[in-house]
Every structure is written in structure tokens, then in C-alpha cells.
Amino acid sequence: MTRRTKKRPAPISYRPPERLREEFHLRVMNSGQSINAFITEAVFGQAIPRARPISSLERKLAAMLLSQAARINDRLEQACGASDEGNYDLLLQECRDELAEIRSYLMLALGREL
Template sequence: MTEKIREAPISYRPPHELREQFRARVEESGLSVNAFITAAVFGEGSPKPARRTSASRADVARLLAETALLNERLKGLAGDADPSLLEDAVRDLREIRAACLRALGRSP
């Protein structure tokens, strides 16, 4: 029975006085520690930062539900409102809805 032997990992231990700065730079970059070090060493061919969202999925889902409620309310105002203003508001809601769906990883 032959087992494949993995290469030993290359590790980096920053000097104690630079650890906080190193961690802050990694966090600010949006990259994993491995990707950050690779970018620092090899430059241009480095991976792009991971996509991070600042809003929680629950918040985005709630906003998505609220856009549907607003859309219904706007449709109720159809007879009383200026048609061009109503059209603009509905278009804006569609854009917000599409952005929410993208933030949730779904297609609009």
C-alpha cells in the first residue's frame, strides 16, 4: 500500500512587533493569508480579493421582501399619481430588487 506524501507547507511567522500590522493588512486586502502572501511575493499574478458583503443575508432578504410590498403600494397609487413618476419609482424598485438578488447569490 503506497501512500502519497504531501509536501511540508511553507509557513510565515511575522516578527512579534509586526503581527498586528500584518493581520490588519490581510484583513484590509480581503484576501486569505495565503493569497495575501502570494500577492506580496509574486505581484501581479495574484488572485483578486474575496467578495465580502457588509449586510447580512437576513437584512438583504428583508429588503427584498419590502421592495415587493412597496411595489404593490405603488400599483395601488396608479390612478392618483403622475404616470411618469410612478414608472420611474417602479424602475428604481426593480434595480433595488436585482441588487438584493445578486447580493444573495441569485440571478435577478
């Protein structure tokens, strides 16, 4: 068996001070980048040319929002054809409730407070 004669250079590691560690990890998480990409962009001012990965939370939120939007559309179609006034009001209130829920999820996804 042949041995390798060339060694890879040692990786450059970064350990933020203890008091900044939590903020560092929050910034990396909010950037949507890997730690390596985040540090490279911060140090050299240029992003690594790769697509930003979509987190499973973002996928779930997007799927939920699409589902709720489809339900609202269906209910509004029902409301347009509803002849009973009470049924119409109930359908409109359900649509308003779902829109409020969609707003809450979007605010959560954007990291904002209600």
C-alpha cells in the first residue's frame, strides 16, 4: 500500500469569545448559510456562490401556507355561491381566521414579533 506524502493543511478554526458565542450562532442561523460561508462572507465581503439551502422549517411553513391559501380560495368560492346569509358569514369568518394564522406564520418565518 502506498502512503500519502502530502498532507492537507490544517483547518483554520474560529472560536468566538464565550460572551459572543450565542450571538454568533444566531447570526449564522439567521443568515441561512453554513458557518464556513458566513465567515467567508464576513471576512472577504463576498458570498460563496451556492444556492441557499431551505430549512425543513421553511419548507413546512411554505407548505402550510399554500394549503391554507387553497382552503381560503375554496371557501370563498363556496361563499360566492352560498344563498344562506348565516352560512356566508361563517365562511367569511373562517377565511379571516386562516388569514390571521398565515400572517402569524409569515411573521415567525421572518423572525418578527406580532
